[in-house]
Amino acid sequence: MRTWALTLALAVASLSTLELFWRARGFQPSVRDRAELWSLERQRANRAGRNAVVLIGTSRFLTGLDPAVLNQEIPARRFFQLAIGGSSPFPVLDDLAKDPLFRGNVICEVHPGVTFRNNAAEQIPRAWLDFFHHRGWVADTEAQLRILLQQRLTLELADVTPTVVLRGLLQEGRLPKPNYVRFRADRFLMADYGRVDVARQMAHWLKGVRSGEEPLTEPQLRRRCAQINESASRIQQHGGQVVFLRMVSSGELYKAEEQHFPRERYWSVFVRSVSAPAIDFKEVPALARSQCAEGSHLDYRVAQRFSQALAAELVRRGLLVSRR
Numbered sequence: 237m238r239t240w241a242l243t244l245a246l247a248v249a250s251l252s253t254l255e256l257f258w259r260a261r262g263f264q265p266s267v268r269d270r271a272e273l274w275s276l277e278r279q280r281a282n283r284a285g286r287n288a289v290v291l292i293g294t295s296r297f298l299t300g301l302d303p304a305v306l307n308q309e310i311p312a313r314r315f316f317q318l319a320i321g322g323s324s325p326f327p328v329l330d331d332l333a334k335d336p337l338f339r340g341n342v343i344c345e346v347h348p349g350v351t352f353r354n355n356a357a358e359q360i361p362r363a364w365l366d367f368f369h370h371r372g373w374v375a376d377t378e379a380q381l382r383i384l385l386q387q388r389l390t391l392e393l394a395d396v397t398p399t400v401v402l403r404g405l406l407q408e409g410r411l412p413k414p415n416y417v418r419f420r421a422d423r424f425l426m427a428d429y430g431r432v433d434v435a436r437q438m439a440h441w442l443k444g445v446r447s448g449e450e451p452l453t454e455p456q457l458r459r460r461c462a463q464i465n466e467s468a469s470r471i472q473q474h475g476g477q478v479v480f481l482r483m484v485s486s487g488e489l490y491k492a493e494e495q496h497f498p499r500e501r502y503w504s505v506f507v508r509s510v511s512a513p514a515i516d517f518k519e520v521p522a523l524a525r526s527q528c529a530e531g532s533h534l535d536y537r538v539a540q541r542f543s544q545a546l547a548a549e550l551v552r553r554g555l556l557v558s559r560r
Contacts, residue, residue: 258396268386287314290332296347296532301542301543310547327361342471352497468510478512484524486531520545523545
């Protein structure tokens with residue numbers, strides 16, 4: 237018993253020392269964003285009934301819309317972050333429309349490079365939806381237990397596992413550096429752009445706009461709008477509200493998006509084709525004042541102000557008002 241007690245004490249001491257070591261180097265706990273975490277939020281949205289507001293979109297929603305801030309600004313609603321980075325929101329919109337257990341509301345992103353292009357950005361959301369609908373009865377409990385650890389321990393980070401640390405030392409001769417992004421348990425992606433080369437990231441996003449697939453033709457655009465509107469109309473028939481939002485982009489990236497997806501040819505057609513309200517950040521001064529550090533995503537400090545401004549705009553327009 238003494239041997240076991242001593243072994244346990246040494247193990248705890250060693251792990252505690254490692255935890256403090258990595259925290260001293262700037263690492264902070266971060267939840268791993270996987271299908272399990274997404275499914276927890278998806279299930280919670282169903283349970284919230286008509287008070288639920290789900291946020292579906294790309295990484296621009298993940299970094300730009302803080303559900304904690306939105307919950308505080310519109311306390312009659314409960315906001316759930318269901319955006320998926322690098323993916324189309326429309327498979328999720330269609331799934332929500334067909335789910336008899338979902339009776340809530342939706343804010344859906346209109347990303348020019350996703351909405352107005354033929355692309356293969358539906359693989360991840362379809363896989364996560366499949367997991368959600370076919371997960372085992374213990375999946376949610378297991379996910380919750382893992383999240384409890386990931387929220388509290390930097391040792392749960394993939395970047396500080398022994399294999400990754402040893403590889404970095406052998407190949408580059410240095411220890412890993414903290415990531416500039418970290419996920420909260422509510423799936424808000426906190427991005428600190430003071431830690432990255434924003435010019436390099438801007439070049440990456442510009443390349444994506446300029447070298448991606450060709451924009452939709454007019455017939456293709458109208459067919460896509462009709463499909464999106466069908467899903468939105470079904471949600472509204474169930475008593476929910478759908479709001480489409482063109483998320484903020486800035487600088488050269490915004491100019492490139494306008495060049496490849498002219499507003500009068502794409503956004504204007506989209507707005508006329510859907511029966512739900514649509515908000516363009518550029519037409520709302522309080523939203524347009526927010527600037528993306530690298531053109532495409534908001535720093536977490538700016539995201540707080542943007543979320544507050546969006547909540548105020550939703551209230552001003554009488555959208556997502558309380559049913560009480």
